[in-house]
Amino acid sequence: MKILITGCRGQLGSQIVNILKEGASELGPISEEYRTAEIIGVDIEDLDISNLKAVNEFINKVKPDVVINPAAYTNVDGCESNQDLAFKVNSLGSRNLAIACEDIGAKLIHISTDYVFEGNGTVPYKEYDITNPVSVYGKTKLLGENYVREFCSRYFILRTAWLYGYNGNNFVKTIIKAAKEKGHLDVVNDQRGNPTNAEDLAHHILKLGLTEEYGVYHCTGAGECSWYDFAKAIVEYAGIECTVSPVTSDKINRAARRPSFSSLDNMMLRCSVGDEMREWRQALGVFVGKYK
Numbered sequence: 001m002k003i004l005i006t007g008c009r010g011q012l013g014s015q016i017v018n019i020l021k022e023g024a025s026e027l028g029p030i031s032e033e034y035r036t037a038e039i040i041g042v043d044i045e046d047l048d049i050s051n052l053k054a055v056n057e058f059i060n061k062v063k064p065d066v067v068i069n070p071a072a073y074t075n076v077d078g079c080e081s082n083q084d085l086a087f088k089v090n091s092l093g094s095r096n097l098a099i100a101c102e103d104i105g106a107k108l109i110h111i112s113t114d115y116v117f118e119g120n121g122t123v124p125y126k127e128y129d130i131t132n133p134v135s136v137y138g139k140t141k142l143l144g145e146n147y148v149r150e151f152c153s154r155y156f157i158l159r160t161a162w163l164y165g166y167n168g169n170n171f172v173k174t175i176i177k178a179a180k181e182k183g184h185l186d187v188v189n190d191q192r193g194n195p196t197n198a199e200d201l202a203h204h205i206l207k208l209g210l211t212e213e214y215g216v217y218h219c220t221g222a223g224e225c226s227w228y229d230f231a232k233a234i235v236e237y238a239g240i241e242c243t244v245s246p247v248t249s250d251k252i253n254r255a256a257r258r259p260s261f262s263s264l265d266n267m268m269l270r271c272s273v274g275d276e277m278r279e280w281r282q283a284l285g286v287f288v289g290k291y292k
């Protein structure tokens with residue numbers, strides 16, 4: 001089996017490569033079938049997914065059985081001022097991989113986001129709920145999903161949220177650094193979602209990759225909280241002397257609008273291969289213990 005992973009320097013891509021190399025994640029061993037797999041990790045300098053010709057040539061040469069696509073332009077505020085770049089990477093990049101995978105009959109595991117939802121509800125979104133993104137990031141990611149559905153028959157789309165991993169920047173690392181430097185933080189309390197450890201998501205991606213249970217999945221940490229709750233838990237687990245105060249979103253000046261409630265229900269996982277995603281506090285505690 002040959003597995004191609006895009007964006008392999010990023011939080012999720014690097015975690016997938018590590019788990020494949022080690023044969024296990026924090027959730028347990030991955031299938032024996034992966035032991036002999038050839039792992040090909042690429043990032044933008046090896047393969048720019050927004051270039052259709054390059055993607056077609058690369059995939060036709062390597063002929064992977066499974067392509068995992070965590071590559072994306074993930075700067076949510078940056079997408080507002082760089083709309084063409086966001087569209088090229090998040091929408092066209094996904095389309096290009098879908099076309100190339102269909103051409104050689106490969107499975108495509110594509111990663112999407114909770115920000116495809118408007119976020120004005122109170123009940124966690126299920127896979128069949130209607131999308132209506134409120135930011136350029138969310139809109140370009142949704143179009144990427146649609147292209148994957150349209151151009152590739154053997155697809156998995158996994159929507160995740162509030163992701164943190166050992167490589168790259170994320171909210172957990174930002175809060176730890178700021179808490180140590182400032183001793184006081186103001187964090188928004190009117191946006192709710194699901195913190196997700198990249199290790200858990202990677203484990204489920206690899207579990208799905210061996211199946212033919214195609215479709216759209218929600219895959220986030222169990223339980224929900226606000227960014228304020230998340231920050232308080234990070235500071236607590238890291239044992240840093242720092243007070244955290246709740247503020248409303250209108251006090252923080254950001255380019256992109258965020259959903260106020262984007263919690264996801266992992267219904268499809270539960271009903272297919274099983275939902276082993278850890279409770280968000282448990283997975284966070286393990287991460288902070290290893291990171292700090």
Ligand SMILES: NC(=O)c1ccc[n+]([C@@H]2O[C@H](COP(=O)([O-])OP(=O)(O)OC[C@H]3O[C@@H](n4cnc5c(N)ncnc54)[C@H](OP(=O)(O)O)[C@@H]3O)[C@@H](O)[C@H]2O)c1
Pocket residue numbers: 006007008009010011012013043044047048049050069070071072073074089093111112113114141159160161162163164168169
């Ligand atoms: N982070 C979150 O909180 C979050 C939440 C929900 C969903 N997601 C989704 O989860 C996936 C993984 O996120 P992540 O946090 O692991 O992302 P990440 O750390 O930003 O990694 C993305 C990787 O893709 C690379 N990349 C950017 N443009 C590319 C291009 N044109 N061709 C090839 N590679 C390119 C990036 O390189 P550079 O660093 O050089 O740009 C980076 O190494 C993404 O699809 C994201 O939309 C993330």
